[in-house]
Amino acid sequence: MNECIERVLSLPQLTPSEEVNAAFTELVEKVVAHGEEPLLCDENRRHQVQQRCAVAEGELEQYWSRRIPGADNPWAELGAFPYHENYKELTRREIGLLGRAGLRLCGPSEVAMIGSGPLPLTGWWLHQLTGARITHVDASDEAIKLSRGLATALDWPGEFVTGLGQSVALDEGRYDVIYVAGLAGETLAEKQAIVDRALSALKPDGRLIARGAYGARTLLYPGFDADALEGVQLMEEYHPTDGVINSVFVYKPAQ
Template identity: 30%
Template sequence: MASPQIPNSESQIPAELLIARIMQMHASISKLESLKPSKEVNSLFTHLVKLCTLPSSIDIKALSEEVQNMRQSLIVLSGRAEGLLELEFATFLTKLPQPLNNLNLFPYYGNYMKLANLEYTILSENGVVQPKKVAFVGSGPMPLTSLIMASHHMKSTHFDNFDIDGAANLVARKIVSSDAEFEKRMKFHTCDIMEVKEKLGEYDCIFLAALVGMSKAEKMKFLGHIRQYMRDGGVLLVRSANGARAFLYPVIEENELMEFEVLSIFHPTNDVVNSVVLVRNPIF
């Protein structure tokens, strides 16, 4: 029997079968009356994530127009469901006496921990160890990456979290206000990142969340704006997706990052969903 750690042609799911299964999942998800967390919603999305992280040799660029349209729809549905899950859970946390001590109750906490460890390793390998100021664009109501980075890796760093949704920031602020030290180091800004200009030049490192820019055109618009205003020599960590994981999140290709110096591209093969792309704004 083939080892699951080293996918080969025997252990990979055939692309046609995988696409058929994902299309079935999309049909079921599309029929839901609400994407708010429930037994049915949670079960469907858990199944979808498992499908999309199976070893496969699927080539997203080779998909038919029908499958590409389904994929775009699935990214939007998944993004909405993820936002609703985070909002419900973050709201629940604010009612606990010590919300920051209970982050591990979040269903995908382990996944975030693995991703943050991976991202910090990649940043460290590229000389970003204890940056003074970090921006996280698209932090949402449950700013787990910022919280994990601040408590486990970047213990003196100041974090500015940007989100267009004021309600999300309100809940995130409540979680952080339970700890005086965190509250000093972590701020939340409600705005469209396209309207943030000179301030982007303050950061040693900027994170761009996977769901900021749901389509390729939107994603490129955000990347272009950040590059224009970020500091020369500053680094930008972009979350992307690879293979079947691209049914959950938008993909950024290396050839779309020509304006940047590409430092690292990492595609996970475990249960982590996002690829990690690290680029530097060149110094001219």
């Protein structure tokens, strides 16, 4: 594992290439194989790896968000994205978790994705699998611009809003579900600020989904204490044991 970490930390740049792809693929495989037990790793070093993973993920998504609309067949190119099925499977599981938490998504449902990124495949699959209408929110103007271009190329309906998760202007009481992405809010305090903002835009019987990480997977994504968020009640908690990385937490507004 230490060799994998050193390889990732020593990469001179993080834009997609054979070297970058191989380094991160090896790291992810090692983390998944390690299981649920946390890795014994210096916290500063863990943070460095998380930061590199976040930047590399952003670079990969930007690359594909430009590549797909420029292809002769954007639909086929979308299917060529290496983690396409991973996004689909995680989204399918989240739909099931929402159902267990008492909420069924369908055509009239409204969903907001905070931290949707330049390649918002969770929103794509939620729309494809349930018909729900998606509002994508990201702090990056470039990410929203790329998302809009992708949506146009795929004839995919949706709203795209630039804004910080803790202060973005969302209609009060509009949404059935609000997602907080794994990289939205590095610390518990930052995540709490996003949740506080999201609650005002959530319907009284709505649900909030927060993605995080657990065990060895916290080397790749920041983890957080799911019971420590205020103003919400934890209803479902899911930690994958296969190639899916993110843990999922489903909440309802606290009474």
